[in-house]
Amino acid sequence: EPEVTQTPSHQVxxxxxxxxLRCVPISNHLxxxxxxxxxxxxxxxxxxxxxxxxxxxxxxFDDQFSVERPDGSNFTLKIRSTKLEDSxxxxxxxxxxxxTNYGYTFGSGTRLTVV
Amino acid sequence: AQTVTQSQPEMSVQEAETVTLSCTYxxxxxxxxxxxxxxxxxxxxxxxxxQEAYKQQNATENRFSVNFQKAAKSFSLKISDSQLGDTxxxxxxxxxxxxxxxxxTFGTGTRLTIIP
Numbered sequence: 001e002p003e004v005t006q007t008p009s010h011q012v013x014x015x016x017x018x019x020x021l022r023c024v025p026i027s028n029h030l031x032x033x034x035x036x037x038x039x040x041x042x043x044x045x046x047x048x049x050x051x052x053x054x055x056x057x058x059x060x061f062d063d064q065f066s067v068e069r070p071d072g073s074n075f076t077l078k079i080r081s082t083k084l085e086d087s088x089x090x091x092x093x094x095x096x097x098x099x100t101n102y103g104y105t106f107g108s109g110t111r112l113t114v115v
Numbered sequence: 116a117q118t119v120t121q122s123q124p125e126m127s128v129q130e131a132e133t134v135t136l137s138c139t140y141x142x143x144x145x146x147x148x149x150x151x152x153x154x155x156x157x158x159x160x161x162x163x164x165x166q167e168a169y170k171q172q173n174a175t176e177n178r179f180s181v182n183f184q185k186a187a188k189s190f191s192l193k194i195s196d197s198q199l200g201d202t203x204x205x206x207x208x209x210x211x212x213x214x215x216x217x218x219x220t221f222g223t224g225t226r227l228t229i230i231p
Contacts, residue, residue, distance in 0.1 A: 043221040050215035106160035
């Protein structure tokens with residue numbers, strides 16, 4: 001069964017450093033997403049991406065965050081200058097769009113720890 | 116904006132028993148989708164079941180079924196013959212699909228423990 005692949009599984013970074021979280025969505029999916037889950041809390045939407053541009057972003061997704069799909073396969077989330085409160089699990093997801101066959105799949109997540 | 120409420124932070128039940136997890140939501144939309152996701156200790160997000168709002172029939176997937184009450188905006192999950200592997204966080208989620216965007220709005224989750 002096709003999977004959404006996220007790397008790395010765990011990343012530790014110093015406060016103020018830039019991090020890039022990587023995702024390889026399912027190949028025939030058109031819609032891409034990032035979600036965040038602070039430990040013990042609910043899963044929160046960060047951003048959706050379609051046709052090489054952001055469809056919607058949440059209040060969390062401020063100027064420190066950016067996304068891109070540089071080569072047609074990878075989908076990355078960059079945090080420019082990490083803060084302690086950015087420590088969380090980050091999930092990438094992709095979907096086929098229009099829920100025709102419901103292909104909405106989450107990756108296994110990247111645990112980001114900011115120290 | 117849509118909101119999803121799960122009023123049971125934790126639940127526990129004996130193995131083989133039936134348990135029902137509650138979820139309510141608030142929306143002014145008429146066409147939408149509702150989901151239950153399971154998150155085991157590995158923290159992977161696993162789809163359990165989904166319901167289309169336009170369908171009156173409640174969705175079922177093996178031991179999992181929902182009670183969808185559209186007028187009451189209620190979407191509960193029933194797990195029959197519970198198994199130890201059902202121990203996990205369960206999240207209820209709402210989606211209003213738009214062209215180019217099918218984001219999910221999650222509830223705060225219910226931690227379910229199955230007791231041997």
